[in-house]
Amino acid sequence: xxxxxxxxxxxxxxxxxxxxxxxxxxxxxxxxxxxxxxxxxxxxxxxxxxxxxxxxxxxxxxxxxxxxxxxxxxxxxxxxxxxxxxxxxxxxxxxxxxxxxxxxxxxxxxxxxxxxxxxxxxxxxxxxxxxxxxxxxxxxxxxxxxxxxxxxxxxxxxxxxxxxxxxxxxxxxxxxxxxxxxxxxxxxxxxxxxxxxxxxxxxxxxxxxxxxxxxxxxxxxxxxxxxxxxxxxxxxxxxxxxxxxxxxxxxxxxxxxxxxxxxxxxxxxxxxxxxxxxxxxxxxxxxxxxxxxxxxxxxxxxxxxxxxxxxxxxxxxxxxxxxxxxxxxxxxxxxxxxxxxxxxxxxxxxxxxxxxxxxxxxxxxxxxxxxxxxxxxxxxxxxxxxxxxxxxxxxxxxxxxxxxxxxxxxxxxxxxxxxxxxxxxxxxxxxxxxxxxxxxxxxxxxxxxxxxxxxxxxxxxxxxxxxxxxxxxxxxxxxxxxxxxxxxxxxxxxxxxxx
Numbered sequence: 001x002x003x004x005x006x007x008x009x010x011x012x013x014x015x016x017x018x019x020x021x022x023x024x025x026x027x028x029x030x031x032x033x034x035x036x037x038x039x040x041x042x043x044x045x046x047x048x049x050x051x052x053x054x055x056x057x058x059x060x061x062x063x064x065x066x067x068x069x070x071x072x073x074x075x076x077x078x079x080x081x082x083x084x085x086x087x088x089x090x091x092x093x094x095x096x097x098x099x100x101x102x103x104x105x106x107x108x109x110x111x112x113x114x115x116x117x118x119x120x121x122x123x124x125x126x127x128x129x130x131x132x133x134x135x136x137x138x139x140x141x142x143x144x145x146x147x148x149x150x151x152x153x154x155x156x157x158x159x160x161x162x163x164x165x166x167x168x169x170x171x172x173x174x175x176x177x178x179x180x181x182x183x184x185x186x187x188x189x190x191x192x193x194x195x196x197x198x199x200x201x202x203x204x205x206x207x208x209x210x211x212x213x214x215x216x217x218x219x220x221x222x223x224x225x226x227x228x229x230x231x232x233x234x235x236x237x238x239x240x241x242x243x244x245x246x247x248x249x250x251x252x253x254x255x256x257x258x259x260x261x262x263x264x265x266x267x268x269x270x271x272x273x274x275x276x277x278x279x280x281x282x283x284x285x286x287x288x289x290x291x292x293x294x295x296x297x298x299x300x301x302x303x304x305x306x307x308x309x310x311x312x313x314x315x316x317x318x319x320x321x322x323x324x325x326x327x328x329x330x331x332x333x334x335x336x337x338x339x340x341x342x343x344x345x346x347x348x349x350x351x352x353x354x355x356x357x358x359x360x361x362x363x364x365x366x367x368x369x370x371x372x373x374x375x376x377x378x379x380x381x382x383x384x385x386x387x388x389x390x391x392x393x394x395x396x397x398x399x400x401x402x403x404x405x406x407x408x409x410x411x412x413x414x415x416x417x418x419x420x421x422x423x424x425x426x427x428x429x430x431x432x433x434x435x436x437x438x439x440x441x442x443x444x445x446x447x448x449x450x451x452x453x454x455x456x457x458x459x460x461x462x463x464x465x466x467x468x469x470x471x472x473x474x475x476x477x478x479x480x481x482x483x484x485x486x487x488x489x490x491x492x493x494x495x496x497x498x499x
Contacts, residue, residue, distance in 0.1 A: 019071075028072055033111075039083065040090060040104050043463070047440025049088035056081050088443055092463035093471060096437070096445035098254075098282045098417075100308075101461035102316040109373035110316055113366035120152075120364040122341065122354030131355065131368035137375065138323050141287050143300035149327030151358040152367040155320035156281035157199040159306030162322050162333075162359055164190070164203040164246065166304060167275035169333040170326075171245035177333075181208055186243035191215045191233065193225035193260065195253040197279060222412060223258035225249065227268065234272055246275045251296060252283020255447045255456070257415035259283055263298030270301075278302045282311035282460065283415060288384035292391065292415070304330075309371045312387050314462055319367045322359075331357050386462045390416040393459045397469045406477060406486075410454045419447065419454040422480035426453035435479040442472040 019025035059081055089099035118127040135150035153159050169176060171188060181188065188209055192200050194216045204214045215237070217230045234244045247269050249260040262278065269276035278284065278299055284307040286292040287299070299305065302325065309319040324330035335357040344350055356362045375383070398413045401420045411419045421429045433446050433455055445456045457472060480486070 025071070028075065032075060035079070036107065037104060040107070043091050046084070046091070047088075048091040048093040048443045049437055050085065050440055051438060052085045056085065089461065090463075091443075092461050092465065092468045093442040094461055095457040095459055095464070095468075095472065096443045098252075098311050098458045098460050100311045100314045100317075101463055102310075103314050103374065103378075103462075105377045106314070106316040106370045106374050109370035113369040116366060116369075118366045120366055120368070121356040121362040122351065123348050124350040125348070127366050127369065128351070128355065130366075130372050134321075134368050134371055134375070135323075138321065141380070142284075142302075142305060142323060144323060144325055147327050148323060148325050149330045149353075149358055150321060150323040151355055152364070152371075153320040153322060153359060153361075154318045155310070156197075156279060156306045156308050157202070157320075159320050159322035160197075160199050160248070160277070160279055161203040161206055163248075163275075163277045163304045163306060163324075164207045164209070166324060166330055166333040167246040167277065168207060168209070170275055170329050171243065174332050187213070187241070188245045189213050189215060189237045189242045190246035190248065191217060191230055191244065192248040192279075193217050193219050193223075193250060193253070195219050195223050195225075195255060195258060196248060196250050197254045197281065200248050200279065219258075222414075223253060223256055225260045225265070227261060227264050230265075231268060234274075244272060244274050246277060249276070249278045249302075250283075251278050251280035251286075251299060252415060254281075255417070255449060256411040256413075256419055257283065257417040257458075258412075259295050259414065261298070262296065263301070266298045266301035269303075275303045276301065277304045278306070280305050280307045282308060285309075285312040285383075286387060286415065288312075288380045289388040290384065291388045292384075295415075309374070311460060312390070313371070313374060313383065314386065315371050315374050319371050327353075334359055387416075390459045390462075390464070393464060393466070393469060394418050394457075396466060397457060397459070397473070400469065400473050404473070404477070406480065407473075410449045410452060416459045418457045418459075419449055420457075421453065421455055422476060422484070424480060424484045428480065428483045429453045429455060431483050432476055432479045435483070436472070436475045439475060439479075441475045442468065444472065444476075 087099065088094045090101055116127065118125065120127055120131060131152060138150050139146070139148045153162065168181065168188065172181065172186070190204060190213060192214065201211045201214055205211050215233050217233060218226045220226050230247070237244055247265060249262055249265050251259050251262065266276055280299065284296070284299065284305055287296055304325065305323045307321050309315040309321060310317045331353060341356065342349065343352065355364060394413050394416045397418045398409060401407045401409045401418065406423050407420055408423055409420050422432055430446065430453055433444055437443050445458070447454050447456045455476060
């Protein structure tokens with residue numbers, strides 16, 4: 001018997017994936033952490049972004065690793081071949097897309113969450129309570145009732161999809177989950193503006209409603225949905241037998257950061273008996289700034305709100321969130337009884353509503369911890385000040401553009417997004433964007449507004465300041481002069497780090 005026990009113990013020891021030498025592992029782990037912290041602390045010493053060399057890319061076409069490798073060797077490959085070629089949104093010069101910069105605090109929280117390895121699909125454990133705490137905080141911030149529910153998801157694209165599904169169930173009843181969307185033979189129609197994010201169309205596709213069922217309404221001069229046109233389209237659809245069920249407003253459009261008239265939309269939806277959802281991917285968190293919160297007037301009347309903590313909230317990716325006014329309607333859209341998910345009166349399986357009742361995922365990571373750490377460590381006042389600061393920097397960039405005759409402002413600056421161009425044709429401006437990105441000085445993106453190619457600067461990173469704006473403007477002017485053949489100008493852009 002003792003021999004069997006010894007053999008079993010030996011086999012178990014060989015099967016474990018824990019380090020054989022914990023002290024050696026600890027030393028390397030401390031080095032990894034120190035170098036990760038150094039990377040954030042010294043971020044300005046390196047390019048915002050740099051192209052991936054062919055030889056580096058080729059390394060990631062290798063065969064499946066059949067044999068074990070030393071952890072130090074794997075980390076060395078990461079340090080040499082992965083880390084230098086990341087997106088660059090940690091850098092203050094990253095202004096291309098609405099990507100948050102993350103924080104060192106959030107990085108540590110992500111490490112702690114990985115150590116717990118908690119599955120937040122359900123059951124009775126403290127990580128679930130951390131997520132519920134943040135749901136309570138969001139209820140309070142957006143003045144939602146106590147009956148409201150919330151859940152962490154990958155991002156607002158998923159949150160918007162889930163809002164479509166909740167609105168669909170609300171319109172058709174829960175039997176639609178069993179019999180399909182043709183349950184009451186109604187053709188559902190949804191509404192959003194032509195400036196809304198493309199994920200709304202995608203959500204309609206995935207939900208089985210079809211992209212043709214999404215009416216894209218014209219926008220006004222401020223790029224907000226035209227409410228008169230919306231009202232008229234709803235009336236037309238009702239007249240021909242369609243069933244309007246959802247209006248999706250934008251709190252921060254993807255192109256220029258415009259915010260729809262949320263209060264007027266809420267009143268229209270109440271009048272028409274239509275679900276009112278707000279896509280607040282980044283703009284909803286303006287609620288944290290007393291200076292900016294008034295632009296969200298009416299968001300408290302929404303039936304659901306989608307937002308990303310990993311944008312203006314500066315939480316490391318990913319941390320999306322859906323808040324629903326009627327928690328029971330939310331639950332009815334997703335709950336699915338199963339014997340292996342039975343709730344008990346006591347023990348680990350205790351509890352009533354589990355997160356898996358509020359969304360499609362049963363296996364869920366502990367996204368709430370890095371958000372909890374961020375909110376607790378910095379507080380909403382400081383995070384709100386960071387958000388207001390990014391909008392002030394956008395106004396600074398706007399002033400720089402207006403003061404420079406070689407540049408042209410293409411849209412009003414609503415929040416933190418500035419769309420402008422070098423006074424040249426689209427082809428030259430397209431090259432300027434790529435030139436600036438490849439220089440490592442800054443990383444703007446692009447869009448098209450009123451048929452014109454635009455250089456788009458979205459200022460989200462809490463590390464960004466005036467010198468980063470100046471560097472972007474100088475780089476655009478320099479590369480614009482080169483591309484258009486104008487006289488070269490002197491730039492004050494910071495030199496690139498040694499590569």
